[in-house]
Amino acid sequence: MLTIGSLAKKTGTKVQTIRYYEQIGLMPEPGRTEGGQRRYGEAELDRLSFVRHARQLGFSLGAIRELLDLSDHPGKSCSEADAIARRQLKQVEQRLARLEALRTELKRMVLECSGGQTSDCRVLEVLRDHSECLTEHEEIGA
Amino acid sequence: MLTIGSLAKKTGTKVQTIRYYEQIGLMPEPGRTEGGQRRYGEAELDRLSFVRHARQLGFSLGAIRELLDLSDHPGKSCSEADAIARRQLKQVEQRLARLEALRTELKRMVLECSGGQTSDCRVLEVLRDHSECLTEHEEIGA
DNA sequence: AAATTACCTACAGTGGGTGTAGCTTTATGC
DNA sequence: GCATAAAGCTACACCCACTGTAGGTAATTT
Numbered sequence: 001m002l003t004i005g006s007l008a009k010k011t012g013t014k015v016q017t018i019r020y021y022e023q024i025g026l027m028p029e030p031g032r033t034e035g036g037q038r039r040y041g042e043a044e045l046d047r048l049s050f051v052r053h054a055r056q057l058g059f060s061l062g063a064i065r066e067l068l069d070l071s072d073h074p075g076k077s078c079s080e081a082d083a084i085a086r087r088q089l090k091q092v093e094q095r096l097a098r099l100e101a102l103r104t105e106l107k108r109m110v111l112e113c114s115g116g117q118t119s120d121c122r123v124l125e126v127l128r129d130h131s132e133c134l135t136e137h138e139e140i141g142a
Numbered sequence: 143m144l145t146i147g148s149l150a151k152k153t154g155t156k157v158q159t160i161r162y163y164e165q166i167g168l169m170p171e172p173g174r175t176e177g178g179q180r181r182y183g184e185a186e187l188d189r190l191s192f193v194r195h196a197r198q199l200g201f202s203l204g205a206i207r208e209l210l211d212l213s214d215h216p217g218k219s220c221s222e223a224d225a226i227a228r229r230q231l232k233q234v235e236q237r238l239a240r241l242e243a244l245r246t247e248l249k250r251m252v253l254e255c256s257g258g259q260t261s262d263c264r265v266l267e268v269l270r271d272h273s274e275c276l277t278e279h280e281e282i283g284a
Numbered sequence: 285a286a287a288t289t290a291c292c293t294a295c296a297g298t299g300g301g302t303g304t305a306g307c308t309t310t311a312t313g314c
Numbered sequence: 315g316c317a318t319a320a321a322g323c324t325a326c327a328c329c330c331a332c333t334g335t336a337g338g339t340a341a342t343t344t
Contacts, residue, residue, distance in 0.1 A: 003341095005290060015291085016333060024331095035340045037291055046270065054269050056279050058244055061331070067269065074261035081265040082255045089248040092241055099238050102200055106231040113224045119216035123223045127196050127209065128188070137198050145310095147321060157322085162301060177309045179322055203300070291340065302329075309322065314315100 002040040011048045018048065026051060026061060026068075059088055101135040144182040153190045160190065168193060168203060168210075201230055243277040250276065 021027040030038045112122040163169040172180045254264035
Protein backbone atom coordinates (compact mmCIF):
# COMPACT_ATOMS: atom_id res chain seq x y z
CA MET A 1 0.00 0.00 0.00
CA LEU A 2 1.33 3.34 -1.10
CA THR A 3 0.90 6.69 0.55
CA ILE A 4 0.05 9.61 -1.68
CA GLY A 5 3.60 10.86 -1.32
CA SER A 6 5.22 7.67 -2.53
CA LEU A 7 2.75 7.39 -5.39
CA ALA A 8 3.70 10.94 -6.30
CA LYS A 9 7.38 10.07 -6.29
CA LYS A 10 6.95 6.90 -8.34
CA THR A 11 5.00 8.73 -11.04
CA GLY A 12 6.73 12.10 -10.99
CA THR A 13 3.54 13.85 -9.98
CA LYS A 14 2.96 16.45 -7.28
CA VAL A 15 0.84 15.35 -4.36
CA GLN A 16 -1.63 18.16 -5.01
CA THR A 17 -1.98 17.07 -8.59
CA ILE A 18 -3.03 13.59 -7.52
CA ARG A 19 -5.67 15.06 -5.22
CA TYR A 20 -6.72 17.32 -8.07
CA TYR A 21 -7.14 14.33 -10.41
CA GLU A 22 -9.29 12.69 -7.75
CA GLN A 23 -11.36 15.83 -7.41
CA ILE A 24 -12.13 15.99 -11.12
CA GLY A 25 -12.88 12.28 -11.26
CA LEU A 26 -9.85 11.23 -13.28
CA MET A 27 -8.53 9.12 -10.42
CA PRO A 28 -10.86 7.05 -8.22
CA GLU A 29 -11.38 7.78 -4.55
CA PRO A 30 -8.82 5.54 -2.87
CA GLY A 31 -9.12 3.68 0.41
CA ARG A 32 -8.22 5.50 3.59
CA THR A 33 -6.48 4.66 6.82
CA GLU A 34 -8.33 4.99 10.12
CA GLY A 35 -6.81 8.42 10.43
CA GLY A 36 -8.15 9.44 7.04
CA GLN A 37 -5.01 9.25 4.89
CA ARG A 38 -5.20 7.94 1.32
CA ARG A 39 -3.69 4.56 0.47
CA TYR A 40 -3.12 3.35 -3.07
CA GLY A 41 -2.59 -0.03 -4.72
CA GLU A 42 -1.17 -1.28 -8.02
CA ALA A 43 -4.28 -0.41 -10.03
CA GLU A 44 -4.06 3.24 -9.07
CA LEU A 45 -0.34 3.31 -9.77
CA ASP A 46 -0.98 1.96 -13.26
CA ARG A 47 -3.78 4.40 -13.89
CA LEU A 48 -1.78 7.40 -12.77
CA SER A 49 1.21 6.29 -14.84
CA PHE A 50 -1.05 6.10 -17.85
CA VAL A 51 -2.37 9.60 -17.17
CA ARG A 52 1.06 11.12 -16.67
CA HIS A 53 2.48 9.46 -19.70
CA ALA A 54 -0.38 10.69 -21.84
CA ARG A 55 0.05 14.20 -20.42
CA GLN A 56 3.71 14.08 -21.37
CA LEU A 57 2.62 13.24 -24.88
CA GLY A 58 0.49 16.36 -24.85
CA PHE A 59 -2.96 14.81 -24.53
CA SER A 60 -5.55 16.96 -22.79
CA LEU A 61 -7.26 15.66 -19.69
CA GLY A 62 -10.42 15.32 -21.77
CA ALA A 63 -8.66 13.10 -24.30
CA ILE A 64 -7.10 11.11 -21.47
CA ARG A 65 -10.52 10.56 -19.98
CA GLU A 66 -11.63 9.07 -23.29
CA LEU A 67 -8.52 6.93 -23.56
CA LEU A 68 -8.97 5.64 -20.02
CA ASP A 69 -12.53 4.78 -20.83
CA LEU A 70 -11.42 2.81 -23.89
CA SER A 71 -8.74 1.16 -21.86
CA ASP A 72 -11.37 0.07 -19.32
CA HIS A 73 -13.42 -1.64 -22.04
CA PRO A 74 -11.06 -4.03 -23.80
CA GLY A 75 -13.76 -5.32 -26.16
CA LYS A 76 -14.34 -1.98 -27.81
CA SER A 77 -12.91 -1.13 -31.15
CA CYS A 78 -9.43 0.23 -31.25
CA SER A 79 -10.35 2.79 -33.87
CA GLU A 80 -11.45 5.38 -31.35
CA ALA A 81 -8.14 5.30 -29.55
CA ASP A 82 -6.45 5.50 -32.90
CA ALA A 83 -8.55 8.52 -33.86
CA ILE A 84 -7.61 10.32 -30.65
CA ALA A 85 -3.94 9.64 -31.26
CA ARG A 86 -4.21 10.81 -34.85
CA ARG A 87 -5.96 14.00 -33.76
CA GLN A 88 -3.19 14.56 -31.29
CA LEU A 89 -0.53 13.93 -33.90
CA LYS A 90 -2.14 16.45 -36.20
CA GLN A 91 -2.15 19.06 -33.45
CA VAL A 92 1.47 18.39 -32.66
CA GLU A 93 2.41 18.80 -36.30
CA GLN A 94 0.54 22.08 -36.53
CA ARG A 95 2.29 23.38 -33.46
CA LEU A 96 5.62 22.28 -34.84
CA ALA A 97 5.04 24.20 -38.05
CA ARG A 98 4.13 27.34 -36.15
CA LEU A 99 7.06 27.06 -33.79
CA GLU A 100 9.43 26.63 -36.71
CA ALA A 101 8.17 29.87 -38.23
CA LEU A 102 8.66 31.58 -34.88
CA ARG A 103 12.16 30.26 -34.57
CA THR A 104 13.06 31.64 -37.98
CA GLU A 105 11.69 35.04 -37.07
CA LEU A 106 13.31 35.18 -33.65
CA LYS A 107 16.65 34.08 -35.03
CA ARG A 108 16.53 36.81 -37.59
CA MET A 109 15.63 39.39 -34.97
CA VAL A 110 18.47 38.34 -32.75
CA LEU A 111 21.02 38.15 -35.55
CA GLU A 112 20.17 41.59 -36.84
CA CYS A 113 20.44 43.26 -33.48
CA SER A 114 23.66 45.23 -33.55
CA GLY A 115 23.76 46.04 -29.86
CA GLY A 116 23.38 49.79 -30.00
CA GLN A 117 20.58 51.86 -28.53
CA THR A 118 17.01 50.70 -28.30
CA SER A 119 16.10 53.34 -30.86
CA ASP A 120 17.96 51.30 -33.47
CA CYS A 121 17.02 47.91 -32.06
CA ARG A 122 15.90 45.46 -34.69
CA VAL A 123 14.12 43.36 -32.10
CA LEU A 124 11.84 46.20 -31.14
CA GLU A 125 11.51 47.37 -34.71
CA VAL A 126 10.31 44.02 -35.93
CA LEU A 127 7.83 43.82 -33.10
CA ARG A 128 6.57 47.26 -33.99
CA ASP A 129 6.06 46.43 -37.63
CA HIS A 130 4.69 43.09 -38.62
CA SER A 131 5.32 43.78 -42.30
CA GLU A 132 9.01 43.25 -41.64
CA CYS A 133 8.33 39.62 -40.89
CA LEU A 134 9.36 37.09 -43.48
CA THR A 135 7.07 34.39 -42.18
CA GLU A 136 3.47 34.18 -41.15
CA HIS A 137 2.87 33.29 -37.56
CA GLU A 138 -0.72 34.11 -36.99
CA GLU A 139 -2.08 32.01 -34.23
CA ILE A 140 -1.45 32.74 -30.61
CA GLY A 141 -1.27 30.34 -27.75
CA ALA A 142 -1.08 26.57 -27.24
CA MET B 143 -10.51 58.51 -32.74
CA LEU B 144 -11.19 54.77 -32.55
CA THR B 145 -13.80 52.95 -30.57
CA ILE B 146 -12.71 49.84 -28.73
CA GLY B 147 -14.48 47.73 -31.34
CA SER B 148 -12.63 49.20 -34.30
CA LEU B 149 -9.33 48.99 -32.44
CA ALA B 150 -10.12 45.36 -31.81
CA LYS B 151 -10.79 44.75 -35.49
CA LYS B 152 -7.67 46.55 -36.65
CA THR B 153 -5.45 44.53 -34.36
CA GLY B 154 -7.23 41.20 -34.42
CA THR B 155 -7.92 41.35 -30.70
CA LYS B 156 -11.12 40.67 -28.82
CA VAL B 157 -12.73 43.65 -27.14
CA GLN B 158 -12.55 41.92 -23.77
CA THR B 159 -8.88 41.29 -24.25
CA ILE B 160 -8.21 44.99 -24.73
CA ARG B 161 -10.09 45.77 -21.55
CA TYR B 162 -8.14 42.97 -19.86
CA TYR B 163 -4.83 44.50 -20.98
CA GLU B 164 -5.97 47.82 -19.55
CA GLN B 165 -6.89 46.15 -16.29
CA ILE B 166 -3.46 44.58 -15.89
CA GLY B 167 -1.77 47.83 -16.83
CA LEU B 168 -0.38 46.72 -20.17
CA MET B 169 -2.46 49.26 -22.01
CA PRO B 170 -2.97 52.79 -20.65
CA GLU B 171 -6.35 54.08 -19.56
CA PRO B 172 -7.69 55.76 -22.66
CA GLY B 173 -9.79 58.90 -22.94
CA ARG B 174 -13.54 58.58 -22.65
CA THR B 175 -16.55 60.13 -24.30
CA GLU B 176 -19.07 62.04 -22.18
CA GLY B 177 -21.08 58.85 -22.04
CA GLY B 178 -18.10 56.92 -20.69
CA GLN B 179 -16.99 54.99 -23.78
CA ARG B 180 -13.30 54.46 -24.48
CA ARG B 181 -11.69 56.27 -27.39
CA TYR B 182 -8.25 55.43 -28.76
CA GLY B 183 -5.65 57.25 -30.85
CA GLU B 184 -2.64 56.26 -32.95
CA ALA B 185 -0.36 55.71 -29.97
CA GLU B 186 -2.66 53.11 -28.49
CA LEU B 187 -3.07 51.40 -31.85
CA ASP B 188 0.70 51.13 -32.17
CA ARG B 189 1.10 49.86 -28.65
CA LEU B 190 -1.57 47.21 -29.02
CA SER B 191 -0.13 46.11 -32.37
CA PHE B 192 3.23 45.70 -30.68
CA VAL B 193 1.67 43.64 -27.91
CA ARG B 194 -0.26 41.41 -30.29
CA HIS B 195 2.70 40.85 -32.53
CA ALA B 196 4.88 39.93 -29.61
CA ARG B 197 2.19 37.55 -28.33
CA GLN B 198 2.12 35.91 -31.76
CA LEU B 199 5.84 35.38 -31.42
CA GLY B 200 5.17 33.65 -28.12
CA PHE B 201 6.44 36.29 -25.72
CA SER B 202 4.79 36.23 -22.29
CA LEU B 203 2.96 39.31 -21.09
CA GLY B 204 5.77 39.81 -18.59
CA ALA B 205 8.38 39.84 -21.34
CA ILE B 206 6.19 42.17 -23.38
CA ARG B 207 5.99 44.54 -20.45
CA GLU B 208 9.79 44.68 -20.37
CA LEU B 209 10.00 45.15 -24.12
CA LEU B 210 7.47 47.98 -24.03
CA ASP B 211 9.44 49.62 -21.29
CA LEU B 212 12.61 49.43 -23.37
CA SER B 213 10.76 50.72 -26.36
CA ASP B 214 9.62 53.72 -24.31
CA HIS B 215 13.25 54.61 -23.51
CA PRO B 216 15.02 54.97 -26.84
CA GLY B 217 18.32 55.91 -25.21
CA LYS B 218 18.67 52.67 -23.28
CA SER B 219 20.94 49.89 -24.42
CA CYS B 220 19.51 47.46 -26.89
CA SER B 221 21.15 44.52 -25.16
CA GLU B 222 18.27 43.94 -22.80
CA ALA B 223 15.80 43.60 -25.62
CA ASP B 224 18.24 41.32 -27.31
CA ALA B 225 18.50 39.18 -24.18
CA ILE B 226 14.72 38.86 -23.95
CA ALA B 227 14.51 37.80 -27.57
CA ARG B 228 17.31 35.29 -27.11
CA ARG B 229 15.57 33.84 -24.09
CA GLN B 230 12.44 33.49 -26.17
CA LEU B 231 14.34 31.84 -28.98
CA LYS B 232 15.81 29.36 -26.54
CA GLN B 233 12.38 28.49 -25.20
CA VAL B 234 11.02 28.01 -28.68
CA GLU B 235 13.89 25.72 -29.53
CA GLN B 236 13.34 23.65 -26.40
CA ARG B 237 9.68 23.30 -27.20
CA LEU B 238 10.51 22.33 -30.76
CA ALA B 239 12.80 19.57 -29.57
CA ARG B 240 10.16 18.18 -27.25
CA LEU B 241 7.42 18.37 -29.82
CA GLU B 242 9.58 16.55 -32.32
CA ALA B 243 10.03 13.73 -29.84
CA LEU B 244 6.28 13.64 -29.31
CA ARG B 245 5.62 13.52 -33.01
CA THR B 246 7.94 10.54 -33.39
CA GLU B 247 6.19 8.73 -30.58
CA LEU B 248 2.68 9.50 -31.78
CA LYS B 249 3.53 8.51 -35.32
CA ARG B 250 4.83 5.22 -34.10
CA MET B 251 1.71 4.65 -31.99
CA VAL B 252 -0.57 5.36 -34.91
CA LEU B 253 1.41 3.23 -37.35
CA GLU B 254 1.40 0.23 -35.08
CA CYS B 255 -2.30 0.26 -34.41
CA SER B 256 -3.76 -2.59 -36.42
CA GLY B 257 -7.42 -1.65 -35.97
CA GLY B 258 -8.62 -4.60 -33.92
CA GLN B 259 -9.92 -4.54 -30.37
CA THR B 260 -8.71 -2.15 -27.69
CA SER B 261 -7.16 -5.08 -25.89
CA ASP B 262 -4.57 -5.27 -28.67
CA CYS B 263 -4.34 -1.53 -29.20
CA ARG B 264 -0.79 -0.28 -29.44
CA VAL B 265 -1.89 3.25 -28.65
CA LEU B 266 -3.15 2.26 -25.24
CA GLU B 267 -0.26 -0.13 -24.70
CA VAL B 268 2.32 2.54 -25.32
CA LEU B 269 0.56 4.90 -22.96
CA ARG B 270 0.45 2.21 -20.31
CA ASP B 271 4.12 1.43 -20.54
CA HIS B 272 6.56 4.26 -20.85
CA SER B 273 9.45 1.84 -21.28
CA GLU B 274 8.19 1.18 -24.81
CA CYS B 275 9.00 4.71 -25.77
CA LEU B 276 11.92 5.29 -28.05
CA THR B 277 12.36 8.89 -27.01
CA GLU B 278 12.41 10.81 -23.82
CA HIS B 279 9.67 13.38 -23.41
CA GLU B 280 9.74 14.33 -19.81
CA GLU B 281 8.32 17.75 -19.44
CA ILE B 282 4.62 18.44 -19.42
CA GLY B 283 2.80 21.49 -20.61
CA ALA B 284 3.45 24.58 -22.70
C1' DA C 285 7.30 10.71 24.68
C1' DA C 286 8.90 14.10 21.61
C1' DA C 287 10.03 15.60 17.34
C1' DT C 288 9.83 15.42 12.64
C1' DT C 289 7.74 14.31 8.51
C1' DA C 290 3.89 13.53 5.81
C1' DC C 291 -0.70 14.05 5.40
C1' DC C 292 -5.45 16.46 5.61
C1' DT C 293 -9.08 20.18 3.96
C1' DA C 294 -10.27 24.41 2.01
C1' DC C 295 -9.37 28.00 -0.55
C1' DA C 296 -6.75 31.48 -3.44
C1' DG C 297 -3.82 32.28 -7.31
C1' DT C 298 -1.39 31.37 -11.85
C1' DG C 299 -1.49 32.86 -17.17
C1' DG C 300 -3.98 34.61 -20.63
C1' DG C 301 -7.69 35.29 -21.60
C1' DT C 302 -13.26 34.13 -22.74
C1' DG C 303 -18.26 34.28 -21.72
C1' DT C 304 -22.39 36.11 -19.65
C1' DA C 305 -26.00 39.17 -17.56
C1' DG C 306 -28.02 43.30 -17.27
C1' DC C 307 -27.61 47.72 -18.23
C1' DT C 308 -26.39 52.44 -21.05
C1' DT C 309 -24.65 54.98 -25.00
C1' DT C 310 -24.19 55.87 -29.78
C1' DA C 311 -25.33 55.55 -34.61
C1' DT C 312 -28.65 54.94 -38.18
C1' DG C 313 -33.19 55.05 -40.56
C1' DC C 314 -37.53 57.10 -41.13
C1' DG D 315 -37.26 63.93 -33.34
C1' DC D 316 -37.65 59.52 -32.08
C1' DA D 317 -37.40 54.40 -32.31
C1' DT D 318 -34.51 50.74 -32.78
C1' DA D 319 -30.39 48.18 -33.16
C1' DA D 320 -25.63 47.81 -32.65
C1' DA D 321 -21.96 48.50 -29.82
C1' DG D 322 -20.39 49.86 -25.49
C1' DC D 323 -20.24 49.62 -20.23
C1' DT D 324 -19.24 47.04 -15.45
C1' DA D 325 -18.87 43.13 -12.72
C1' DC D 326 -18.34 38.73 -12.23
C1' DA D 327 -17.79 33.64 -13.25
C1' DC D 328 -15.39 30.34 -15.91
C1' DC D 329 -11.64 27.81 -18.85
C1' DC D 330 -7.26 24.52 -18.31
C1' DA D 331 -4.21 22.20 -15.56
C1' DC D 332 -2.38 22.79 -12.05
C1' DT D 333 0.35 25.11 -7.80
C1' DG D 334 0.69 27.31 -3.37
C1' DT D 335 -0.70 28.44 1.29
C1' DA D 336 -2.67 28.28 6.02
C1' DG D 337 -3.81 25.90 9.77
C1' DG D 338 -4.46 21.67 11.56
C1' DT D 339 -3.90 16.15 12.19
C1' DA D 340 -1.69 11.45 11.47
C1' DA D 341 2.16 8.51 11.15
C1' DT D 342 6.84 7.51 11.67
C1' DT D 343 11.29 7.82 13.73
C1' DT D 344 14.40 8.51 17.49
